[in-house]
Structures are given as C-alpha cells and as structure tokens.
Amino acid sequence: MRRRSLLTAAAATLAAAPLATGCSSSSSASPSGGGSRRGRITYGVWDIYQVPAMQRAAREFERTRPGVKVDVQLTPNGTYWTKLRTACTGGVAPDVFWMNGPNFGLYADAGQLLPLETTGSDAVVRPADFPSDLISLYRWKGVQYGAPKDFDTVAVWFNKEIFDRAKVDYPDASWTWQDLISNAQRLTDRKRGIYGVGAPVREQENYYNSIPQAGGYVISKDKTRSGYSDEHTLEGLQLWIDLIHRYRASPTLQQMADTDPTQMFQSGTLAMTYECSYNAATFHADPELRAKVDVAPMPRGRHRATVLHGLANVVYARTPHPELAKEFVQFLGSEQASLLQGKYGTAIPARNGTAQPWAAGMPKFDLQVHLDALDYAVPYPTSTNTAAWQHKDQMWLAKAWSGTESLKGATRSLTDAMNQLLAQERRGRS
C-alpha cells in the first residue's frame, strides 16, 4: 500500500473525476420492487494499481445484468478510512467497498456492514471456497460480513547480482534465521553502501512473521491480552534489532525512515527484503529489476510461519440496494471474477484454485513461493479497534529498533498501552 506516491494518487483522482461525473447522467436508481434488480451501485476501492481490474470486473457484472451500473470509486489509501468513516456516519458510504483486517472489527462491531449469507441457494460467500484464515478474518461474533477478495503472503525477495558478487548461494526453503544472519553479514558491503537485508519496523512484512516463527504471539486468542511481553515474542522482535545493531547487516532505522527499504531494494542497495506478494507486480514492471531479482521462502525460526492477510468486499449496512450489492459481492468472489483479477497481476485472488494465473503472469519469478506460504500461514492479529494499538506498537517498537529504548522497556510500555486499549474495547469504548 505504501508504494503508491502522492502524485500518482492525485493524478488518479483527477483522472477519475470526469469519469465519475461523466457517467452520472446515464442511469438512475429504480425501485427494487417488481423482481428486477436494476440500478446503480458504487464500489469503493483504494489501490490505483487495481482499478483497471476492478473496472473490468464491474463491466463484466454489468454485462450479465442489464440495467445495472457499477461505479468504481477510488480514494487514495491515505484518506480512504477517514473518508469512509465519515461517509458511514452520514449514511452515504459506497454500497460495496474494500475492507482490511485492522479495520474490520470496528465496522462490524458498529453495525456498519451487512451480514452475508454463507449457506443455501442464495449464499453470497461459501466458506469452503476460500482459505479458512481469510474467511475467519472477516467473521464477527459468528456472522460472516466479508467475502475475501485477495490475499497476500510474505517472502524474501533477493538481488541475484549482489549474491553473485559476494559468492553467496541464493536463499531457499532450507534457510534458518542463522543462515539469514550469517549470509546477510557476508552480503553487506559498506564501501559500496550495500546491506544484506532490510530490517524496518514493518508489522506485516517483518515482525508479524518472526513472532510466530519464534513461537510468540501478538494478541491472545480471546483478543483480551497483548502478547508483547511473551518471551518468544521478544525473540521474534530481537532478530531485527540484532540485524541492525549487533550484526550490522541492515541499514539503521534512521536510514530506512529517510528512504523506504523497498526503494532501497529497487535501487540495488539491499540484497534482501521481506515483501508482501502485492509488490511482485511492481518489481515485474521494471524490466531491469525483473532480470536480477527473485523470491524465496522466509527463513524459518523455531517454526515456519507467514502472516496471512487479505482484503474483503463488504456491503454497507445502509445501502439502498442490498440485494444488488450482495449479488455484486457474490460475483466478485466467483471463479470468473477471481481469474480476471489474477490476470491483472497485482493481488492474488482469494478464491481457492484461482491463484495460478497470478503466478503464471510473471514467469520470471518463482511466485509459487508466495502461494505455498498458505500452507503455513497464521491469521493476521486483530481485535475490534486494531488500528489503535497497531499504531502504538509501531511507535514503541521504533524506539527499540533505533536503540533509544531497550526492547524490554519498549515492549513493557507497549504491553500496558495495548492492554489498556483492549480493556477499553471490552467496555465498548473503542
């Protein structure tokens, strides 16, 4: 999500504006009575790179349903949630919109989403069609609210050129944390300004993986306690701090705050970087980079693990077209729409058995690694108001990463802050 620049987002918004206004006179909502489901629905999304795929899916849906019009509305990620929350409060949110794990609890808990049928003939989403962790990510108190749209897993991306020069074997499934550390040290070439691996304070890409790999946890299963004081959790965090300070195989946090590690990787200053699958398309789009990078599974700690996250399509509770909106969500989760999404390359479609076109579209990379990761995936840690404590965890951990605070001290404060927020959630004050 971070890769899109302000400029492209602004350009896209400008570009989309005439599109939205140009369409507005063509048709209008008709009463849902009389058996026919006609009308105009809106679809809220935040990723400019996925807009073509989403628009294509919308056209396909319109083709099979005469009299139906779907407007794809792009809001840049930076303002998406603020705008959506305001729109929901005012009763004017898009009929169908994208949802992510950290925000889902808040919307489901506040009754902003429409429950989706999971059984029977009018099932909108059939759980068996999707990875179970993704299905459960969008289930709230036993009710399904989201239909998984895509998923992302994490893997290690590496620069073959730097590996060849340092005469280090490419990473593979056999690598452990120890291999990562020793090889990252060998790959580091300070004179050239090259580092073995990037160790930023990224939750999904870095420590949400290393924590379960070490046997720790971020939040307890019943979502009432923080796991940041757990011994194993600390181990999972220490790995990154050591890579920076002890083994000096990663740029410092200050350097990475100045220049994004993904950009460092793209410009050839990082030999390895942990990245989500959605960045594959970005790397693939650059022919020069495409030729010299590839992907391997993450090195294992005590266990092999990757955090699994994915977006879902949800229906706004106060939509004037609930049936049509549900139908659209059902269509987006269908095999046809999933394959279409995969073909466009940015995100891996969530529906079982439709991921192959995504991997096949970029044959230069061993993308099967990202797909195989599903086998050892762990669910993305969430609670009702995930965003609130997630912000705290990055701020506190940044202090530990930069060395201004000890890891023990930072996680102690973080545990307190997170537990306090979780207690507030339980009191219904999220």
Next chain:
Amino acid sequence: MSIDVRAETAVPAQRTSQDRLDQRELRRRERRFQHRDKWWGYALIAPAGIGLAVFYLWPVVQTVYYSFTEWGAFGGTSWIGLSNYRTLVGDPEFWQSLGNTGIYTGLVLLGIPLSMVLAVLLNLKGLTGTGIYRTFYFLPVVTMPAAVAVVWRWLYNGDAGILNHALSAIGINGTYWVSDPHVIRFAVAVVGVWMTVGYNMILLLAGLQSIPGDYYEAASLDGAGRIRQFFSVTLPLLSPTLFFTTVLSIIQSLQVFDLVYLIIGGNTQNALQNPAYSEGQTVVMLFFQKAFYDNQRGYGAAIVCVLFVLIMALTAIQFRLQKRWVHYA
C-alpha cells in the same frame, strides 16, 4: 476685534424659543438617522458575521462540548465530564508534543530578528534590485507547506540529500536530519523560519517605510550615528509591527501541522517507523492522530481546547506586556 467678540458671544443670548425648538427637532432627526445608519451597518456586516458564527463560533462551541464527551467511531456521543482532561494531564505524549511545539515556536521566533535585518538591508537607500530580493525572500510564503515539506525532506535525506552532500565537501559528516531525535526539532524549525521570514520581512519593510524621514534628519542633526538612529528611532517606531509579527508568529507556530507532519513522513510507513516521531510530533499532529486514527475524537477535542486556551492566554499576556515596549507614534 472687540465687536466681533461681542457679536459671537451675543448669539446664544439672541436665540429665541423657536430656535431652541428647531435645535431639538434637528437633534431628534439626527438620532433617528444615526439609528437607521446603525441598522444599516449591522445589515451590511451580517453576511460576514453569520459566516463567522456558523463556520467558526459554532464549531468552537461544539468542540468545547465534545471535549467533555466520548465519541464513537461512527458518531454517537456520551457525556463523560472532565474525564478527557484528566487523561490529558497524565498523558506523557501530550506533554511531549506540547514541549515540541513550544521549542518549535521559540526557534521560529528567532526568525524575527533575521527578518528585521533583511528588511533594514532592503530598505537601504540606493540599493538596486530590491524587487528581485523581495520576491526571492517572499517565495517560500506563497509556496504550499506540503510542497515545501516534500522538497526539504529530500534536501535533508541522510544518504542522498544535497545538504549532507554539501557538508561532506567541507569534511563534515551530516546526520539523518529528519530521523535523528536530537536534531528533528531544529531541522523542522529551520524550515519554519525559512517559510516565515519572507512574510515577516514584508511586514517589517512596510513598517520601516512608514517612518517619516524627518526623524532621521533630526537625529542626524543631533549627531546620532547609524547605530544610534536604529536603536533610538527605527526600533521604537517599528515596535508596533514587531509586536504584530510576534503575536502572529506565535499563534501560527503553536498551530503548526502540515509542515512537520509531512517532513516526518506524512501518513506513511516511514512516518510510523521514524525514530524521531515523538520528538517531532506537535500538538495539532497529536490531535489529528487521536481524532482521526485512534477514534478518540472527544479526547482530540480536549487537546485542541487546551491549545486554544493556551493561545488565548499567551496572546493576552503579550497584549498586556506591549505597554512596556510598544510605542505608537
């Protein structure tokens, strides 16, 4: 001469009762006109007044009300009394951001003497190309803070920034200006000064040019040199403008948001992992974070209410103190 005087003094004595009646009628009419004028006055300022009330005063009242409430993510408030303010007092993040804002404000105020030096130099007689210089110094003022922040972020970049490049040429190892907790406040304040210096300079220049030349003539006749003239004539007569720029700079600096927010990294991963985030965060940034990301809008309202009171108090103190140093000619 004497006749004239008599005639003048005699007039009231010659007034008849009819005259007095006319006089009363005249005053009555005048009052009526004044009355009508008054209403016209009110009518003409009403549109602006209504705008102010609806878009400014009412939100202020509302914000004060909300600061006593708990606000759910999707609306719906509940009264919790002083709870938000109690939390605020014990919130280290709030005190830290208040301290950061105070330091920033102090540093930006240091830019005022700089603006004055520039203004005095540009006011020198016989200087050519002043128009170009004025434009040059004023340019940052008309540039969007967002654009300024993005450009300075690049200048400050520890590995690729032009600043460190220049420093290395003279043998100095530059730091990571926007991610070093010890440096961030100064780095941001430099940009703050850079942005405001032109505005203050233009104001002070106008102040300088409104000082009549006679004073300087008189001073030089009395034997005062340039330095003496500056301290005895220029500075006292410029004090109203200086007062104005100080009050304005303090208010603006206490409310700083976009510049610092974007230099730190905006709403990106870079901002969250910036180890200098806590040292750079200003009060308004904290408000933004609480109200729009953490869903604690009531708490956010309390933060800005405290800031509001603080600004009012500081401004009131300045107005009180102005008697001691501001001279209106």
